[in-house]
Amino acid sequence: MALAERVRHADFLSRSMTAEQAAQHVAHGATVGLSGFTGAGYPKALPQAIAAHAQSEHKAGRPYRINVWTGASTAPEVDGLLAAADAMAQRLPFNSDAMARKKINAGEIDYIDMHLSHVAQHAWFGFLGRLDVAIIEIVGVTADGLLIPSTAVGNNKTWLEIADKVILEVNTKLPLRLEGMHDIYYGTALPPRRVPISLTHADNRIGEPYLQVDPRKVVAVVETHSGDRDNVFSQPDANSQRIAEYIIDFLAHEMKHGRLPQQMLPIQSGVGNVANAVLAGLLHGPFDNLLGFTEVLQDGMLDLLRAGKMKRASATAISLSRSAYEDFEKNIDFYRERIILRPQEISNHPELVRRLGIIAMNSMIEADIYGNVNSTHLMGSSMMNGIGGSGDFARNGYLSFFVTPSVAKDGKISCIVPMCSHVDHTEHDTQIIVTEQGLADLRGLSPRQRAQAIIDHCAHPDYRPMLQDYFDRARQQGAQHTPHLLGEALSWHQRCLDTGDMRK
Amino acid sequence: MALAERVRHADFLSRSMTAEQAAQHVAHGATVGLSGFTGAGYPKALPQAIAAHAQSEHKAGRPYRINVWTGASTAPEVDGLLAAADAMAQRLPFNSDAMARKKINAGEIDYIDMHLSHVAQHAWFGFLGRLDVAIIEIVGVTADGLLIPSTAVGNNKTWLEIADKVILEVNTKLPLRLEGMHDIYYGTALPPRRVPISLTHADNRIGEPYLQVDPRKVVAVVETHSGDRDNVFSQPDANSQRIAEYIIDFLAHEMKHGRLPQQMLPIQSGVGNVANAVLAGLLHGPFDNLLGFTEVLQDGMLDLLRAGKMKRASATAISLSRSAYEDFEKNIDFYRERIILRPQEISNHPELVRRLGIIAMNSMIEADIYGNVNSTHLMGSSMMNGIGGSGDFARNGYLSFFVTPSVAKDGKISCIVPMCSHVDHTEHDTQIIVTEQGLADLRGLSPRQRAQAIIDHCAHPDYRPMLQDYFDRARQQGAQHTPHLLGEALSWHQRCLDTGDMRK
Secondary structure, three states, X not given: OOHHHHEOOHHHHOOEOOHHHHHOOOOOOOEEEEOOEOOEOOOOOHHHHHHHXXXXXXXXXXXXXXXXXOOOXXXXXXXXXXXXXXXXXXXXXXXXXXXXXXXXXXXXXXXXXXXXXXXXXXXXXXXXXXXXXXXXXXXXXXXXXXXXXXXXXXXXXXXXXXXXXXXXXXXXXXXXXXXXOEOEOOOOOOOOOOOOOOOXXXXXXXXXXOEOOOHHHEEEEXXXXXXXOOOOOOOOOHHHHXXXXXXXXXXXXXXXXXXXXXXXXXXXXXXXXXXXXXXXXXXXXXXXXXXXEXXXXXXXXXXXXXXXXXXXXXXXXXXXXXXXXXXXXXXXHHHHOOEEEOOHHHHOOHHHHHHHOOEEEEEOOEEEOOOOEEOOEEOOOEEOOOOOOHHHHHHHOOEEXXXXXXXXXXXXXXXXXXXXXXXXXXXXXXXXXXXXXXXXXXXXXXXXXXXXXXXXXXXXXXOHHHHHHHHHHHOOOOOOOOOXXXXXXXXXXXXXXXXXXXXX | OOHHHHXXXXXXXXXXXXHHHHHOOOOOOOEEEEOOEOOEOOOOOHHHHHHHHHHHHHHOOOOOOEEEEOOOOOOHHHHHHHHHOOOEEEEEOOOOOHHHHHHHHOOOOEEOOOOOOOXXXXXXXXXXXXXXXXXXXXXXXXXXXXXXXXXXOOOHHHHHHHOOEEEEEEEOOOOHHHOOOEOEOOOOOOOOOOOOOOOOOOOOOOOEOOEOOOHHHEEEEEEEOOOOOOOOOOOOOHHHHHHHHHHHHHHHHHXXXXXXXXXXXXXXXXXXXHHHHHHHHHHOOOOOOEEEEOOEEOHHHHHHHHHOOEEEEEEOEEOOOHHHHHHHHHOHHHHXXXXXXXXXXXXXXXXXXXXXXXXXXXXOOEEEOOOOEEOOEEOOOEEOOOOXXXXXXXXXXXXXXXXXXXXXXXXXXEOEEOOOOOOOEOOOOOOEEEEOOEEEEOOOOOHHHHHHHHHHHOOOOOOHHHHHHHHHHHOOOOOOOOOOOOOOOOHHHHHHHHHOOOOO
C-alpha cells in the first residue's frame, strides 16, 4: 500500500523519509518518547536505525546514548536492540525485554520503575526533564491532519504534546480499520485547573478517536510494514487453573453474601499465564455481561468478548498471540464495537479505578506472611520487569487479588516468605493472596491473623512448616504487632543467593 | 446549659439518659463505631462507662471485649481507658494512645492499620463485618432532627449510616456556633453507581452542614460537658526549623523554574512538631493566598489563617493546643468563614488529592537509601501510630515530602538506613526526603542515583560513612538495579535491638 493512501494530508506526506534519515533528528543525549505498550504499537523502524547509528558512533569513538520513555514494554527490536547497542542511558517506566533487563541489572542503564498512571502527569509537570523527540507509531493521518492511533495508545498523547520534535511511523501492515476504536481524552489539565473526569461506566467514551499533533513539530514521516511482537502464551497449566478456580469461587461467594453487586464489577487483569487462566475460567464461569477495565487486552479477554460473556473492554493496548491477532484483524468490525483504547493515564487513573470499583487481579513475585507484596525484584536487587499498573489498580480497586504459584524454580524458591526482599504493595494495599494451594482473604485482619491465613492457605507444603516455625518463634520475643526475627527475616533469600535453594 | 437548648427535637430529647444506662446497649462482642479524629470530637462519656462496665464484667468472671472503629486517634479517656480495661479485641484504623499501643504490641489487641480514605468504603462494602453501635459526639440537634457535628467529622457519616443502633453524645461545652463550619457530602455511592465528586477547588463546599441519622436507630442521647484533648506542641526546635527552610526554599525554587504554578497549590501537612515548624515557616515565607487541604487543622494552620497568609483550609478535624483552642472559640465567626470540615473519605480522597494537586508533607520513622519509607513500625515489629492519611496524600499529591530528623534517641538510631524494617510508602510513591541535614529530590532518579542523593543530603554525618560503605560494597556484588547485601540489610536494626545503638 502506498503511503499516500494512509497519509491523506499533503503537509505530512511531504515530510516522508527513510528511518535512517529520520534518526538524524535524535542526537546523543536526547530524551526520546516512544510509542509502545506491552509489545504493541511500538515504532518498528526508528529504534533499529538509532541503534545502528549508535553503533557507528561508538565505532568512531564518539559517545551516543539516549533516554528512552515509553508507555510500557516494547519488543526485542526496540529495547533489545537499543540495549545491545549500549544506546540507552535512562529507561522508564516499564521494561520486559531480556537484554535491557540484563543491562539494567548490570548497572548500565538507569531504570526508573513508575506507576503507569503517574508517567504522563510527571512528564507534564516537568519532573522528568525535557522531552526532545517523540517517535510514535500510527496507522494513518486523516485529511484534517489528525492521527489514527495504532494498537496501543500508552503515553502517545502526552509525548506528542510535550516533545520538541515529532517523528511519525505510519505502519501500513496494521489495519486502517482500527480507526474509531480509540478514545483519546483531551480534558486533562494541570492543577489547579483540573476538573472531574466524566467517565462513570467502564465502556463510556469521553474523548475522540484521534491523536492531535502540532504539524510544525513533525520533522519526519516514515513508512513501516510489520506487525507487533507475537505474544506467546502457554496453555493454562494445572496451577494456573486452580488459582483461577479459587478466584471465581471467591467472587461467587462474595456476590452471594452481598459484598459484590449482582452485576459483576469491571475486571482488570494483569499480564501473563495466570491472568489468562483466570480469564479462561471466566469464560465458563457464572458471570455474564462482564466489562473489562484494564491496561492490556490479551487473548483471554478477546475470547470473552467473542463468546459474548464480556460486553465491552477498555484498555490502553491490544497485545495478542499470532492466532488471536489474526482473529482480531479478520473480525475487526465486531471488536471495534466492543473495544475502547485510551491513554494509559485514563485506563489506569486512580479516580476512575476507585469510582468504577474495579476487580483487580495482578501477579507477583512473592508475598510475605504479613501480606506485603513484591512485584518487581528478584532477591531484593535484581529488577524483573516493573510495577506497571499493579499499584494503580490494587490501591484503588474494589477488590484486589495478588496471585502466584506457591513455589518457583522447581520448588527451590518459595513465593511466600518471612519478609519480602522488596515491597511494591504494602500490607495496606493487598487484600487477597492466591496460590495453587488456596486463597487467603486478608480483609479486616490484623498482621498476626494475616500471617496464619497466608501460611495455612497459600504456602506450599514444603515450606509451610518452615514459615510456621519462623512465625511461632517470632511470637516468642519482641514486639507482637508484626512479629519478626530481623536476623532471619531475609535469610531465605540469602540462602537462595548462596545455594540456589531456599530450603538448604 | 440545659440539654434542651442543644437538642431542639423532642424525639431525640426524650431518649436522654446517663452514659451508664446508654452503655447497656454495647454488648460483649459488639463492634462499635466511635467519633473522633486526632484527639478531637471523640465521645467523652460512653467510653469511660463502657470501660467501667468491662471491668465489672471481668470481675464477675464474664468476658467483655468490643471492636472499636474510629476516624483516627482519640484520647487517653477513650483508647487509654478501654485498653487498660482489656475491653478492646480489635481496633482500627489509627491509634496514638500509649496504653493502647502497649496492648497492640503485646499482641493483646488486633490492630488494623488502614489508609484513612479506605475505611468508610470498606465498611460500606461489608469487608469489615457488621457495625452494631455508633457512638457519635455532636454539639446539637436542629429542630428538623439534623445533627450539628463536633470538632471532627471523621467517619461519623458512615457510622451513622451503617450502625444498627446510634448513641449520641451532646457536648454542651463545645460551641454551638460550630454550626455551618462542616460540609458533609452525601453524594457517595457504591459501585457501579458512583459519580464524579464535583469538588474542583480546595475550598469548594459540595455538601451540607449537618449529619443525618435515622431517628429510629437513636437509642440514647447523653449530655457531656468537657473539651477535647489538649494537644501540646513544643516550640519548633532548630532541626524542625531547618527542615522547614529546606522545604520552603525548594518550593520557591520549583516555582521559579515553572514546575509549580505561581499560585501555590493546596497544602497538606501531617501531624507533629516538624509539620508545625513547616507551617510556621510558611507564615513568614513568600507564598500568599494559600489554601489548606489536609486531614487535621493544627495550631500552625490557624496561625496562617489568622495572619491572612492562608485564605481557607479544608480538613476533617480541628486538633489544637489549649491556647489555640481558646483563640479558635473566641474568634469562631472568623474561622467559620475560613474552615471547612469534611468526612475523611473526602478530605483524603485520592480523586481529589490528585485533581487539586496537593503539596503533601508527612513525617516518617525512617527512609532507606532507595527512598522506601517506614511510617509505622519501630524495628520492624513494634507499631508506633499508623499510616494515617500519609499514603492517600503521598501517592496522589502533586509533590510529596517525607521528613524526619536524621537521627533519633540522641544519635543512637539513624533515620536513614540501608533497608527499611517495614515499608509503608514504596520507592514509587516517595519524591522528596528531607532531614535537618538537607533535601534529596528523588524525582526522575534511578535507585542507585537516589541512594547517593539520600546519603549525601539526608544522612547524619555520624552515619554517612557507614551508609556509603554499605552502598559501595553492595555495588561490588550481585544485581545492580537496587544493590543490597541481604545478610546485612537489616543488621542496623538488629544491632539496635541488641545494644540500643545502631552504631555498635
